[in-house]
Amino acid sequence: MIDMIEKEDPVISEEEAAQYDRQIRLWGLDAQKRLRGSRVLLAGVGGLGAEVAKNLILAGVKGLTLLDHEQVSEDSCRAQFLVPVTAQGQNRAQASLERAQNLNPMVEVHADPGRIEDKPDDFFLQFDAVCLTGCSRDLMVRVDQLCSKHNIKVFCGDVHGYYGYMFCNLGPEHNYVEEKPKVVKPPADSNDGPEAKKAKIDPNETTMVKKTTSFCTLKEALEVDWTSEKAKAGLKRTPVDYFLLHVLLKFHTDKGRDPDPKSFPEDSQLLRQIRDDVLEALALSADLLNDDFISYCFSEMSPVCAVVGGVLGQEVVKD
Amino acid sequence: MVQLVGSLRRELAESLSTCKVLVVGAGGIGCELLKNLVLTGFKNIEVIDLDTIDVSNLNRQFLFQKKHVGKSKAQVAKESALQFCPSANITAYHDSIMNPDYNVEFFRKFMLVMNALDNRAARNHVNRMCLAADIPLIESGTAGYLGQVTVIKKGMTECYECQPKPTQKTFPGCTIRNTPSEPIHCIVWAKYLFNQLFGEEDADQEVSPDTADPEAAWNPEDTAARATASEKDGDIKRVSTKEWARSTGYDSVKLFNKLFKDDIMYLLTMDKLWKKRKAPIPLDWQQLENSMRPQEESPASGLKDQQVLGVWGYCQLFQHSVETLRLQLQEKGEGSELVWDKDDPPAMDFVTAAANLRMHIFSMNMKSRFDVKSMAGNIIPAIATTNAVIAGLIVLEGLKILSGELESCRTIFLNKCPNLRKKLLVPCILDPPSANCYVCASKPEVTVKLNVQKTTVLSLQDRILKERFGMVAPDVQIEDGKGTILISSEEGETEANNNKFLGDFGIRNGSRLQADDFLQDYTLLINVLHTEELERDVEFEVVGEAPDKAPPPQNNQEEVNSITNGNKDSAQPSTSSKGEHHWKLSWIKTVKYDKNTRPLKSLGSSRQFHVLHENSHFYSCANITAQRFSNHQLSFQHH
Numbered sequence: 042m043i044d045m046i047e048k049e050d051p052v053i054s055e056e057e058a059a060q061y062d063r064q065i066r067l068w069g070l071d072a073q074k075r076l077r078g079s080r081v082l083l084a085g086v087g088g089l090g091a092e093v094a095k096n097l098i099l100a101g102v103k104g105l106t107l108l109d110h111e112q113v114s115e116d117s118c119r120a121q122f123l124v125p126v127t128a129q130g131q132n133r134a135q136a137s138l139e140r141a142q143n144l145n146p147m148v149e150v151h152a153d154p155g156r157i158e159d160k161p162d163d164f165f166l167q168f169d170a171v172c173l174t175g176c177s178r179d180l181m182v183r184v185d186q187l188c189s190k191h192n193i194k195v196f197c198g199d200v201h202g203y204y205g206y207m208f209c210n211l212g213p214e215h216n217y218v219e220e221k222p223k224v225v226k227p228p229a230d231s232n233d234g235p236e237a238k239k240a241k242i243d244p245n246e247t248t249m250v251k252k253t254t255s256f257c258t259l260k261e262a263l264e265v266d267w268t269s270e271k272a273k274a275g276l277k278r279t280p281v282d283y284f285l286l287h288v289l290l291k292f293h294t295d296k297g298r299d300p301d302p303k304s305f306p307e308d309s310q311l312l313r314q315i316r317d318d319v320l321e322a323l324a325l326s327a328d329l330l331n332d333d334f335i336s337y338c339f340s341e342m343s344p345v346c347a348v349v350g351g352v353l354g355q356e357v358v359k360d
Numbered sequence: 361m362v363q364l365v366g367s368l369r370r371e372l373a374e375s376l377s378t379c380k381v382l383v384v385g386a387g388g389i390g391c392e393l394l395k396n397l398v399l400t401g402f403k404n405i406e407v408i409d410l411d412t413i414d415v416s417n418l419n420r421q422f423l424f425q426k427k428h429v430g431k432s433k434a435q436v437a438k439e440s441a442l443q444f445c446p447s448a449n450i451t452a453y454h455d456s457i458m459n460p461d462y463n464v465e466f467f468r469k470f471m472l473v474m475n476a477l478d479n480r481a482a483r484n485h486v487n488r489m490c491l492a493a494d495i496p497l498i499e500s501g502t503a504g505y506l507g508q509v510t511v512i513k514k515g516m517t518e519c520y521e522c523q524p525k526p527t528q529k530t531f532p533g534c535t536i537r538n539t540p541s542e543p544i545h546c547i548v549w550a551k552y553l554f555n556q557l558f559g560e561e562d563a564d565q566e567v568s569p570d571t572a573d574p575e576a577a578w579n580p581e582d583t584a585a586r587a588t589a590s591e592k593d594g595d596i597k598r599v600s601t602k603e604w605a606r607s608t609g610y611d612s613v614k615l616f617n618k619l620f621k622d623d624i625m626y627l628l629t630m631d632k633l634w635k636k637r638k639a640p641i642p643l644d645w646q647q648l649e650n651s652m653r654p655q656e657e658s659p660a661s662g663l664k665d666q667q668v669l670g671v672w673g674y675c676q677l678f679q680h681s682v683e684t685l686r687l688q689l690q691e692k693g694e695g696s697e698l699v700w701d702k703d704d705p706p707a708m709d710f711v712t713a714a715a716n717l718r719m720h721i722f723s724m725n726m727k728s729r730f731d732v733k734s735m736a737g738n739i740i741p742a743i744a745t746t747n748a749v750i751a752g753l754i755v756l757e758g759l760k761i762l763s764g765e766l767e768s769c770r771t772i773f774l775n776k777c778p779n780l781r782k783k784l785l786v787p788c789i790l791d792p793p794s795a796n797c798y799v800c801a802s803k804p805e806v807t808v809k810l811n812v813q814k815t816t817v818l819s820l821q822d823r824i825l826k827e828r829f830g831m832v833a834p835d836v837q838i839e840d841g842k843g844t845i846l847i848s849s850e851e852g853e854t855e856a857n858n859n860k861f862l863g864d865f866g867i868r869n870g871s872r873l874q875a876d877d878f879l880q881d882y883t884l885l886i887n888v889l890h891t892e893e894l895e896r897d898v899e900f901e902v903v904g905e906a907p908d909k910a911p912p913p914q915n916n917q918e919e920v921n922s923i924t925n926g927n928k929d930s931a932q933p934s935t936s937s938k939g940e941h942h943w944k945l946s947w948i949k950t951v952k953y954d955k956n957t958r959p960l961k962s963l964g965s966s967r968q969f970h971v972l973h974e975n976s977h978f979y980s981c982a983n984i985t986a987q988r989f990s991n992h993q994l995s996f997q998h999h
Binding site: 053055058059060061062063064065066067068070088092095096099100101120121122123124125126140143144145146 | 395446
């Protein structure tokens with residue numbers, strides 16, 4: 042995102058400086074400026090989506106587009122805090138717009154009631170970062186591939202009961218800077234105080250070190266071949282939740298929705314079945330993921346959304 | 361068959377909707393927490409916060425908007441939460457949790473207490489109240505990207521005070537007055553100066569050269585000689601700084617020349633101080649004005665606040681701010697005082713200017729207003745997401761407690777980046793209570809080293825019992841067989857004792873004192889160890905704790921611990937290499953109790969703990985180690 046600064050150097054007004062004071066003191070003025078120039082797409086304004094929206098709007102991005110084709114149901118009112126209780130039947134993105142905007146009038150917030158599946162490729166190209174919540178596997182893979190090609194950052198995440206995950210793809214060649222404390226050898230005539238003249242690490246002086254790293258695509262992340270030797274070795278250190286993710290993604294693909302508490306008995310049964318199928322297809326033991334997860338992965342749990350949303354939001358901002 | 365209500369099992373969902381919980385603090389963590397609680401299904405919530413909303417809160421305290429600035433945080437938080445959950449039953453208190461109204465009975469109403477605080481004194485107090493009431497407490501803190509959550513349950517886990525926590529770094533008077541070597545020394549000096557000129561004068565906040573500095577004397581006799589000599593020299597000791605300033609009509613040039621020229625020249629006569637240090641270079645107003653070159657236009661690409669001016673720039677800033685403050689004082693009327701506030705522009709300007717001029721005199725690189733404000737105002741950088749994660753974790757721990765699964769509770773640390781095992785969140789098993797804890801052990805006891813001929817009763821009360829041992833309204837009796845009462849928490853009863861020395865009451869080496877705080881249901885036995893050998897500026901030492909050395913480079917966990925506990929009390933944490941000090945400075949005002957304050961034990965009397973919000977939260981905070989705290993000033997409101 043370093044090129045961002047050269048493209049447009051938005052000035053931080055005094056008003057913004059006052060409001061963003063505490064975060065500028067953390068990540069610096071340059072980072073705030075980069076945020077100030079970025080446009081983000083957020084798909085899905087459920088519990089997790091609302092958290093991410095809040096975090097990004099408070100951080101001070103240039104624009105945030107809320108994309109959601111779902112309608113507000115009785116459950117949604119309880120699940121997230123942007124939708125007024127009177128908004129049942131309305132489109133979720135549009136119903137959330139007012140409160141979202143009020144979080145920070147300095148951000149341009151838009152609501153789009155369309156279906157993400159129907160959006161053409163160039164729709165995504167107007168954004169610097171895309172954040173997908175509650176989306177199907179195929180859609181996420183497609184958007185991820187499209188965006189990496191155009192240097193758009195991709196973030197995905199979802200929450201199921203007590204479980205949640207997030208994924209990010211910042212591109213095959215991501216340039217970033219890391220702050221490292223400066224090692225200072227003071228000159229004979231030290232100006233920072235007549236203290237000892239030994240080389241020391243000055244905690245207040247840091248240098249920015251440029252680095253590059255590479256991210257894999259979502260497709261690659263999901264299509265790990267567990268029969269290979271290398272993968273088998275890594276299996277122990279892989280959290281079991283990764284496989285749970287596969288199970289839940291498949292459920293979503295097959296049923297077109299997430300496990301619903303109202304149909305707990307049938308859905309539990311189905312989850313168990315899918316778990317067996319998935320692990321078998323991956324040539325792994327069925328014991329890897331036992332039955333316990335079943336009663337804990339329904340609906341969106343607010344605190345879990347807060348945690349995942351926080352981490353996800355932070356990743357988007359950090360970039 | 362498991363039955364779910366949303367994500368939760370039915371029994372848990374039911375207990376959530378009936379139980380009562382208390383949230384202490386409605387700021388960064390508090391807003392997020394309140395939101396999580398109502399969305400998760402908690403129906404009966406009480407929230408308390410003494411503060412009002414400031415514009416710098418808006419980047420993360422999302423229940424507040426610009427139009428709410430100045431209003432009560434607890435009140436607005438309640439109203440905003442009700443917007444998205446009208447069926448919740450929320451009670452808001454715009455008050456301090458240390459008010460005796462919130463006694464053990466009050467705490468017993470709740471199944472769970474959650475702290476969302478930013479200072480150690482309140483955390484200590486709530487810790488004790490929850491121990492007294494035997495209610496589980498979820499403690500948490502954040503600073504920047506770091507955060508932590510932990511659970512405290514009497515008898516089962518450590519209490520908040522089981523492990524000694526690193527306390528605020530303070531600086532000896534001589535360093536501030538004579539030999540500053542770091543910018544922070546100059547900033548502290550500038551804040552003292554503000555009080556001496558415009559605010560409440562404090563004997564521990566002297567700004568003039570310290571003639572009694574033991575380092576300055578070639579011979580020990582010299583020190584005494586100098587001290588007496590200066591008493592005759594009215595310029596240094598006799599006339600108070602404020603009186604002197606007033607006599608000049610707050611003439612900024614005269615002030616400038618005294619502080620930055622005459623006093624510096626005096627320091628230069630104490631030549632021993634400058635044998636191994638670079639000597640300060642006095643400034644002369646006239647000379648500076650004459651040699652001033654026309655200003656260059658700087659391309660203000662950053663924030664105005666982040667620019668560092670030249671010496672003349674700070675001279676002008678000094679002059680301008682003195683004039684503004686003088687007018688403010690005048691407007692307030694006869695005998696009035698100003699209170700320093702980092703968000704009051706002329707007050708901040710004054711400290712920026714004065715500190716920088718002093719830095720320049722002592723050959724240090726000057727700092728921008730932005731940086732000075734961070735240090736002077738103890739600003740901890742803060743963002744929404746850290747608080748969001750921590751608040752989420754608090755509720756998750758809360759659910760474990762309500763499900764009766766205390767054994768599965770953990771302390772959880774939030775790191776800035778995933779650790780070596782790729783974990784961003786690191787849970788740790790909770791430790792059992794410490795047998796020696798001076799709060800939760802069955803018969804808490806400590807040993808304090810002090811000089812009985814030099815420690816006053818007032819000092820014992822304010823610095824030792826209140827600041828160091830976190831009592832709010834102590835009662836002390838001597839274990840001399842007669843039960844002699846030394847300090848009574850009832851206003852006025854033992855006031856006559858205040859300026860007497862402990863030795864005057866027959867207290868000597870080996871004496872024992874019983875200190876009680878009835879509100880906290882806390883008794884502490886103090887063993888007195890008399891000594892005549894304490895270090896420069898040290899008033900007392902708690903035996904069994906090592907002096908405050910510069911900590912070695914810390915691993916992440918320790919860092920989080922020391923940073924996130926008592927946020928308000930510490931300024932920007934810095935990782936330091938050996939030999940450097942953390943300059944955590946707490947700026948705390950002394951508690952002023954209203955005349956009508958009565959402790960709880962006397963039934964029927966009016967309990968008015970006079971709490972002035974805004975700036976007037978006063979605390980005196982003592983240092984755990986070898987260095988004596990001068991009265992510092994803490995501004996409660998701006999976080």
